[in-house]
Amino acid sequence: xxxxxxxxxxxxxxxxxxxxxxxxxxxxxxxxxxxxxxxxxxxxxxxxxxxxxxxxxxxxxxxxxxxxxxxxxxxxxxxxxxxxxxxxxxxxxxxxxxxxxxxxxxxxxxxxxxxxxxxxxxxxxxxxxxxxxxxxxxxxxxxxxxxxxxxxxxxxxxxxxxxxxxxxxxxxxxxxxxxxxxxxxxxxxx
Numbered sequence: 001x002x003x004x005x006x007x008x009x010x011x012x013x014x015x016x017x018x019x020x021x022x023x024x025x026x027x028x029x030x031x032x033x034x035x036x037x038x039x040x041x042x043x044x045x046x047x048x049x050x051x052x053x054x055x056x057x058x059x060x061x062x063x064x065x066x067x068x069x070x071x072x073x074x075x076x077x078x079x080x081x082x083x084x085x086x087x088x089x090x091x092x093x094x095x096x097x098x099x100x101x102x103x104x105x106x107x108x109x110x111x112x113x114x115x116x117x118x119x120x121x122x123x124x125x126x127x128x129x130x131x132x133x134x135x136x137x138x139x140x141x142x143x144x145x146x147x148x149x150x151x152x153x154x155x156x157x158x159x160x161x162x163x164x165x166x167x168x169x170x171x172x173x174x175x176x177x178x179x180x181x182x183x184x185x186x187x188x189x190x
Contacts, residue, residue, distance in 0.1 A: 028165055028179040032065040032077075034172070037087075042101075054094045056101055060085040060115070062173070067117065069182050080123035080188045085115030102140045110136040111143045119160070124185035127158025131165070133175075144172055151175050159183040 037058035065077035167177025
């Protein structure tokens with residue numbers, strides 16, 4: 001009887017697991033202005049298969065960045081979160097380089113942006129979420145046009161560890177999509 005009661009103790013004191021975040025699908029919208037780049041790195045790489053690749057990579061400087069969840073909660077850059085992002089722009093078989101480099105003729109181009117939002121106390125959220133945006137095409141319009149860029153969340157910490165975001169561009173760096181698992185925090189303080 002004693003052995004049976006010992007085996008039952010963990011079940012009696014164990015609590016049911018409760019997810020940190022909700023399981024509702026909500027709208028996710030981002031608006032921002034890209035105002036510049038820091039620490040540009042340009043690299044020309046001849047490859048073994050006779051194609052040439054030109055890389056350009058830099059840290060992004062954003063302004064007026066806002067994240068809106070379900071049209072009711074808006075988080076503002078530097079008030080509710082900080083933004084850090086690095087983009088890599090790749091031209092495959094580039095012709096004569098044109099400045100700005102985005103307009104250099106080439107066989108194909110791609111844009112990859114790795115970025116993160118780190119939330120501040122005024123947001124009511126603790127944690128960071130890492131994001132990835134990818135676009136490929138033959139022209140700059142293919143990379144920045146409506147629906148051309150695919151955006152997804154990669155990993156979150158703290159309150160954002162169970163968040164899953166899927167979005168697409170609406171032109172430039174703005175994008176919309178859906179999010180599941182966003183914390184049910186109150187409306188952020190201004």
